Amino acid sequence: MSVVDDNNALVLEDVSKVFQGQPALRGVDLTLRSGEVHALLGHNGSGKSTLIKILAGYHQPEPGARATLHGKPLSLGSAEAAHAAGITFVHQDLGVIDELDAVDNLALGARYQGRWWLSDRRERRAARERLAEYGVDLDVSTPLRDLSPARRTIVAVVRALQHGVGRGSVLVLDESTAALPAAEVSHLFELVREVRRQGGTILYVTHRLSEVFEIADRVSVLRDGRRVATRDVASLTHDGLVELIVGRSLSAFYPDPPAHGGDVVLEALDIRAPGLDAVTLRVCGGEIVGVAGLVGSGHEQLLATIFGGRERSSGTVAVGTDVVRPGDPRAAIEAGVAYASADRRRLGATATWTLRENVTLPAIPSRGPARWLAPRAERADVVPWLERLDVQPASPEHLFADLSGGNQQKVVLARWLRRGARVFLLDEPTAGIDVASKRAVYEALSTLAASGAGIVLSSSDAEELCAVCDRVLVLRDGRVAGELAGDELTTERLLTMSMRAGDGVPTPVGA
Amino acid sequence: MTELTSSPAPTTGPEPPAQPGAVALSRRAGLVARAVGLRYSGFALWALFIIIFALWIPDTFLATSTAKSIAGDQAITVMLALGALFTLSAGQYDLSCAQNLGLSAVVSSSLMVNSHVAPLPAVLLTLALGAGIGAANGLIVAVVGVNSFIATLGMSSILLALTEQISNDQFIGPLPASFQATLSHEPLGVPVITVYAVLLGAIVWYVLEHTPVGRRVYATGANADAARLAGVRTGRNVFWSFVATGTIAALAGTLLAARIGQTSSGLGPPYLLPAFAACFLGTTQIKLGRFNVWGTLLAIYLLATGVKGLQLAGGSIWITDLFNGVALIGAVSVAVIAQRRRQAPGSS
Numbered sequence: 001m002s003v004v005d006d007n008n009a010l011v012l013e014d015v016s017k018v019f020q021g022q023p024a025l026r027g028v029d030l031t032l033r034s035g036e037v038h039a040l041l042g043h044n045g046s047g048k049s050t051l052i053k054i055l056a057g058y059h060q061p062e063p064g065a066r067a068t069l070h071g072k073p074l075s076l077g078s079a080e081a082a083h084a085a086g087i088t089f090v091h092q093d094l095g096v097i098d099e100l101d102a103v104d105n106l107a108l109g110a111r112y113q114g115r116w117w118l119s120d121r122r123e124r125r126a127a128r129e130r131l132a133e134y135g136v137d138l139d140v141s142t143p144l145r146d147l148s149p150a151r152r153t154i155v156a157v158v159r160a161l162q163h164g165v166g167r168g169s170v171l172v173l174d175e176s177t178a179a180l181p182a183a184e185v186s187h188l189f190e191l192v193r194e195v196r197r198q199g200g201t202i203l204y205v206t207h208r209l210s211e212v213f214e215i216a217d218r219v220s221v222l223r224d225g226r227r228v229a230t231r232d233v234a235s236l237t238h239d240g241l242v243e244l245i246v247g248r249s250l251s252a253f254y255p256d257p258p259a260h261g262g263d264v265v266l267e268a269l270d271i272r273a274p275g276l277d278a279v280t281l282r283v284c285g286g287e288i289v290g291v292a293g294l295v296g297s298g299h300e301q302l303l304a305t306i307f308g309g310r311e312r313s314s315g316t317v318a319v320g321t322d323v324v325r326p327g328d329p330r331a332a333i334e335a336g337v338a339y340a341s342a343d344r345r346r347l348g349a350t351a352t353w354t355l356r357e358n359v360t361l362p363a364i365p366s367r368g369p370a371r372w373l374a375p376r377a378e379r380a381d382v383v384p385w386l387e388r389l390d391v392q393p394a395s396p397e398h399l400f401a402d403l404s405g406g407n408q409q410k411v412v413l414a415r416w417l418r419r420g421a422r423v424f425l426l427d428e429p430t431a432g433i434d435v436a437s438k439r440a441v442y443e444a445l446s447t448l449a450a451s452g453a454g455i456v457l458s459s460s461d462a463e464e465l466c467a468v469c470d471r472v473l474v475l476r477d478g479r480v481a482g483e484l485a486g487d488e489l490t491t492e493r494l495l496t497m498s499m500r501a502g503d504g505v506p507t508p509v510g511a
Numbered sequence: 512m513t514e515l516t517s518s519p520a521p522t523t524g525p526e527p528p529a530q531p532g533a534v535a536l537s538r539r540a541g542l543v544a545r546a547v548g549l550r551y552s553g554f555a556l557w558a559l560f561i562i563i564f565a566l567w568i569p570d571t572f573l574a575t576s577t578a579k580s581i582a583g584d585q586a587i588t589v590m591l592a593l594g595a596l597f598t599l600s601a602g603q604y605d606l607s608c609a610q611n612l613g614l615s616a617v618v619s620s621s622l623m624v625n626s627h628v629a630p631l632p633a634v635l636l637t638l639a640l641g642a643g644i645g646a647a648n649g650l651i652v653a654v655v656g657v658n659s660f661i662a663t664l665g666m667s668s669i670l671l672a673l674t675e676q677i678s679n680d681q682f683i684g685p686l687p688a689s690f691q692a693t694l695s696h697e698p699l700g701v702p703v704i705t706v707y708a709v710l711l712g713a714i715v716w717y718v719l720e721h722t723p724v725g726r727r728v729y730a731t732g733a734n735a736d737a738a739r740l741a742g743v744r745t746g747r748n749v750f751w752s753f754v755a756t757g758t759i760a761a762l763a764g765t766l767l768a769a770r771i772g773q774t775s776s777g778l779g780p781p782y783l784l785p786a787f788a789a790c791f792l793g794t795t796q797i798k799l800g801r802f803n804v805w806g807t808l809l810a811i812y813l814l815a816t817g818v819k820g821l822q823l824a825g826g827s828i829w830i831t832d833l834f835n836g837v838a839l840i841g842a843v844s845v846a847v848i849a850q851r852r853r854q855a856p857g858s859s
Contacts, residue, residue: 309740333742341740349741350734352800361730361741364723371722415741 009201016062042222086169088160098145150184265454271315277478283454290469291458298478303425307339338416342428356396385414406437462491564820583702592786594759601752602732603659607666608760613779615764620683630690645757649750684773716804788839795846
């Protein structure tokens with residue numbers, strides 16, 4: 001029943017996939033109209049990433065799947081066929097080479113202008129012209145690592161568009177914004193809109209619902225391997241979309257912020273370090289304090305600096321009445337401070353280790369003067385903590401790397417709870433986590449705070465900060481620009497305060 | 512926290528298996544089966560070697576002297592490899608450990624022969640020197656921040672110069688008979704040096720694999736940044752692992768001197784490759800992907816049995832080096848491919 005329709009760019013029919021007897025996709029149909037931004041949503045396990053991997057040719061679909069691109073049959077499960085048909089992908093890790101500049105990154109995706117002799121000037125001009133096609137203006141000779149995350153993403157997208165748009169190409173943005181702070185995403189959106197204006201079709205995979213409302217024309221939701229809905233975004237509300245994803249109504253997605261009023265558990269005074277200028281932060285027991293800011297404002301560094309993971313040039317940190325030695329994570333841990341890095345897989349834990357080893361690392365249980373470490377006793381020690389935080393699976397011998405993002409975060413929290421931490425410094429604890437797991441993390445934080453712990457949450461998600469925190473510290477240019485609490489704590493106020501005074505809108509791309 | 516249990520929608524789960532029940536279990540069982548196959552493949556291979564050579568050259572291979580010679584000849588390599596495990600587990604290379612062994616052999620003999628120091632103080636002084644060399648390596652790597660490969664390559668050269676300077680291109684010996692006699696007895700027919708090596712293996716196994724200290728050394732090697740943020744003092748762990756490697760190398764060096772009775776400057780380097788090869792081969796056995804004691808011991812005796820058999824069957828002198836090299840690359844390649852197979856399907 002393949003319908004040839006000029007308005008349709010990509011049509012998928014009856015795509016199924018079974019992994020070791022377990023269906024991951026069950027007869028999914030999906031139609032992308034030509035020239036639309038189509039969002040694809042669904043939490044981990046919904047089959048979303050399996051679908052993208054089939055499209056990219058990484059997995060083979062089960063027999064019976066059909067696909068057409070502008071009416072022409074497309075062979076699924078073949079990377080070459082997808083590439084030849086003009087389906088291009090920008091994945092979360094971008095795949096750009098940070099040490100090289102935009103000129104080289106763009107040329108490596110295609111080819112250099114010169115065949116025998118590379119003229120820097122000619123290559124630079126060609127790169128600028130390619131970026132200019134999409135209204136992007138940036139310094140093409142700066143190594144990408146020195147560009148903002150948004151611009152690095154933009155280079156990756158333009159590189160993926162090497163065959164141009166409007167030739168029936170489909171651009172798949174596979175969580176390309178996951179690593180971007182919310183405020184920077186708007187830069188990328190300018191580019192996405194430009195691609196759409198030029199007739200390109202975009203499949204936009206994301207976890208962030210607010211992005212869907214900002215950029216997408218239509219949205220499809222996968223749940224349990226099935227496509228449960230495709231709607232016009234204009235006809236949807238935020239809560240309606242959450243219900244589609246989760247499959248039932250969420251009475252209250254965010255738990256109520258806890259009432260605080262405990263003693264000061266953490267006091268960081270006059271913290272100075274590269275990117276931070278005289279920041280002062282106080283946290284009471286039972287309180288959840290947010291730290292917000294744009295990229296480069298210092299909110300990404302503040303918690304690691306307080307903890308001692310980064311060196312600071314001056315300032316004191318005290319837990320209760322004890323002053324903590326600077327630049328020494330162990331001293332901070334012994335004082336009762338826990339830190340969870342935004343980079344969970346690389347810094348938050350040892351990914352190749354089991355949950356057991358990761359949970360016990362800060363306080364390894366051993367018996368007797370010989371300090372004997374018995375695996376069985378260690379397992380028995382760890383299991384209750386995994387169960388307490390509802391880690392799935394709660395099996396201590398599972399590898400950390402095999403867990404979903406939400407469960408990894410719960411393991412990190414379990415580690416610090418077990419260590420008896422009273423102050424939790426959490427960098428982007430819900431980045432890259434699906435909707436249902438986010439809720440579980442919020443619940444865990446709420447319970448922690450209710451038990452008297454002080455929590456500091458650094459996040460680039462303004463919505464999250466406003467919903468979860470009692471008050472939010474806003475950083476700008478390494479300084480505290482202000483603090484929002486109570487009725488003042490709204491996403492609008494937060495974003496306005498994050499941006500430069502008198503600079504009401506996010507700066508456009510290339511400015 | 513019971514409300515957390517009900518928060519994910521009941522119809523969903525991790526991808527790709529949507530139910531945590533039977534499928535996940537069978538998948539895990541499959542992984543375990545495959546892992547078990549690889550983990551203990553060394554024992555099967557060892558048995559295979561023994562059977563082949565027993566059928567091929569029964570007269571020479573099945574002699575008690577052959578077993579004794581395999582056990583005794585490998586004891587020094589075993590000890591050096593056990594020492595190297597500390598630094599390797601901490602994510603560092605100590606390429607100077609073999610030359611440290613060579614220097615220790617020469618220094619201990621020189622103390623006894625030329626300076627007439629009694630054996631016990633001579634051995635203790637030599638161990639202190641080995642520990643000092645390890646400490647120097649540790650400072651250069653953990654404090655100054657030089658890449659361990661480079662630092663210990665340089666240290667190797669310095670130690671070689673020292674060795675040559677002390678030995679002055681002469682054999683040092685013969686060592687006092689009382690010192691050589693420490694290795695002469697054979698409890699239950701096993702060369703006593705082999706007993707020492709296995710005893711050391713048990714100690715290293717206990718320290719590395721069954722104490723918090725060892726766990727922190729492994730944490731440092733597996734992911735130093737994450738370990739530091741979890742409160743592990745990674746610098747200290749690196750430093751002390753170099754000291755351990757240096758001390759054990761020195762111990763192996765003094766025992767080598769006692770075993771052969773007279774020493775010269777070129778003793779150390781030939782032990783480098785076999786010891787490291789055994790450590791890396793060991794990561795494909797018993798505890799996959801980790802440097803571990805019993806895997807390393809298995810690797811050494813597996814290789815030694817193969818080499819000995821080939822030698823007895825009339826192989827030339829170069830067969831040892833060829834066999835060691837082929838076995839190392841082959842075994843680690845198999846492990847890498849198996850690892851990739853395990854991770855490839857459904858890793859979304």
